[in-house]
Amino acid sequence: MLCVEARSLSKSYGDVVAVDSVDLVVEPGKIFGFLGPNGAGKTTTIKLLTTLIAPSSGTIKILGTDALKDPLGARRRVGVVLQQPSYEPNLTVEKALDKYGMMWNVDGGTRKRRVEELLTAFDLKDIRKKKNDDISIGQRRRVQVAREFMHEMDLLFLDEPTVGLDPSARRALLDYIKGRVRGGLTIFFTTHILEEAEYLCDEIAIINRGRIVAIDTPDELRKKFGRxxxxxxxxxxxxxxxxxxxxxxxxxxxxxxxxxxxxxxxxxxxxxxxxxxxxxxxxxxxxxxxxxPTSLEEIFLKVVRDSEGQGDASGI
Ligand SMILES: Nc1ncnc2c1ncn2[C@@H]1O[C@H](COP(=O)(O)OP(=O)(O)OP(=O)(O)O)[C@@H](O)[C@H]1O
Ligand SMILES: [Mg+2]
Missing domain, CATH: 3.30.70.1560 (Alpha-L RNA-binding motif)
Known part of the structure; x- marks a missing residue:
């Protein structure tokens, strides 16, 4: 069973075609990287795939369930961390994690165990009693990502999860993600940081102006575009x-x-x-x-440039 299967997916806001006939397939156990410049359509795609907004046209299957006919069913074993910050200012870090688990109907014993695990994994132990309002932006982002792991899921969407994280927190998150994928989780991940995509992703799609302009493994992209x-x-x-x-x-x-x-x-x-x-x-x-070797960054810039019709024919 595929984790994500979207066909001819489009979303328009008035005259703006934010997502334009996108086809996406994500296989189980993979880390799928979604790259593109600002305004390319990454967040819109994530919102479509997690049923937060409705498409203008196209079909979406999430973990085998038709997301348009049965949005709740499609989201049952799906996590999503949006790009937009989201937190309850007056909750302490540990309460925020616990409450998130409660929202997902996770039982008390499991919640307690997971809170401790996540406080350790996301290096939040020292600030566990601090209110969300009183911690730094990077710490808040870590809480926002950590709380998503409170519930059971097979598929997780992460929209630029590492923005605002310092290098060691970023590396710790990437390694935590890798560990969870070894444990069976599938990840759909957007980033602007290309080394991150290279470090993490099995497959990479590059989107520009709503259209997928390249999709392949990092190695194949390098072979195709990094001559x-x-x-x-x-x-x-x-x-x-x-x-x-x-x-x-x-x-x-x-x-x-x-x-x-x-x-x-x-x-x-x-x-x-x-x-x-x-x-x-x-x-x-x-x-x-x-x-x-040609970096993913050079490939990214070339693919985006070519898709806008200004590419130089000689390659990078
Ligand atoms: N609610 C909305 N109403 C109108 N236009 C929107 C809305 N949301 C997004 N757009 C437009 O859709 C396009 C895609 O936006 P989207 O947020 O998906 O980009 P993105 O790839 O996530 O960019 P970024 O890297 O900056 O996060 C942009 O042109 C944006 O202005
Ligand atoms: Mg975005």
């Missing part, structure tokens, strides 16, 4: 290589003096072979080689 690669060649001893490099021919080579030659092109490997030949025939020894 250009940077190779750095470090040579021994300091000398001016400009003269030598003139023999390399028409390759994308940059050299600013010193001992490092940088290649950046779709066929960096071929350029590399040529450079090694030239260096060897000049008796220059290579000390080290390093390859910098």
């Amino acid at each position: 250009k690669k940077t190779i750095k060649v470090h040579v021994e001893g300091v000398r001016d290589l400009s003269g030598v490099l003139r023999d390399v021919g028409p390759h994308d080579v940059s050299y600013d003096g010193g001992t490092v030659i940088t290649l950046h092109s779709a066929d960096s490997e071929r350029a590399l072979v040529r450079i090694l030949q030239v260096l060897s025939s000049n008796n220059i020894e290579v000390e080290d080689l390093s390859v910098v």
Whole structure:
């Protein structure tokens, strides 16, 4: 059974088509990353999939249930942390977690155990007695994410859960998510932080102006869109290589003096072979080689640019 199956999903607000004929499939046990610039339609998609708003057209199945015919049924084993902050100002952190569990009809014993687990996992123990109003924005975000784990679920939607979190809190959350996925949870996750998507996601969809413009595993995206690669060649001893490099021919080579030659092109490997030949025939020894793969960030920018019809045909 698929966790999410949306077909030809659209949502318009007046003239604005926020989500435009989107098809999405999320398989169980996966972390699905949803990326896109501001206003691309990520939050709208999450609201549609969690039945918080109704689509203009299209179909949605969540955990096998038709979300349009039976919204309550579809949400029964689904969690969602929205982008918008949400908290009760006067509740203490521990009460906020407990109350959330109560709302989901979790029994007292289980609630007590989960509150302790989550206070530890989200590093909230020191502030457990503080009111939501009196804690920092990042701490409040941690409470908002933590409380969602109070109830049983098979599928969790997270809309930019790490915004406002410091690096260690962010890493702790990502690792906690990974652990829960190993335990059988499926995650639909939006972010602007591309390293985060790369670290976490099995599959990534890029949305721009309401349309999905790429969807694949991080590796495949890199293969498809990240043709250009940077190779750095470090040579021994300091000398001016400009003269030598003139023999390399028409390759994308940059050299600013010193001992490092940088290649950046779709066929960096071929350029590399040529450079090694030239260096060897000049008796220059290579000390080290390093390859910098195209980052997801470059791919993201390229895909978004191309989808707006301004892409350069040569790739990144
Ligand atoms: N309630 C609404 N009424 C009118 N327009 C809306 C409404 N909600 C969203 N929109 C519009 O729909 C589009 C998609 O918005 P959405 O919030 O889904 O973007 P997003 O990808 O989540 O962006 P961000 O990265 O900033 O969170 C935007 O053009 C936005 O202005
Ligand atoms: Mg959003």
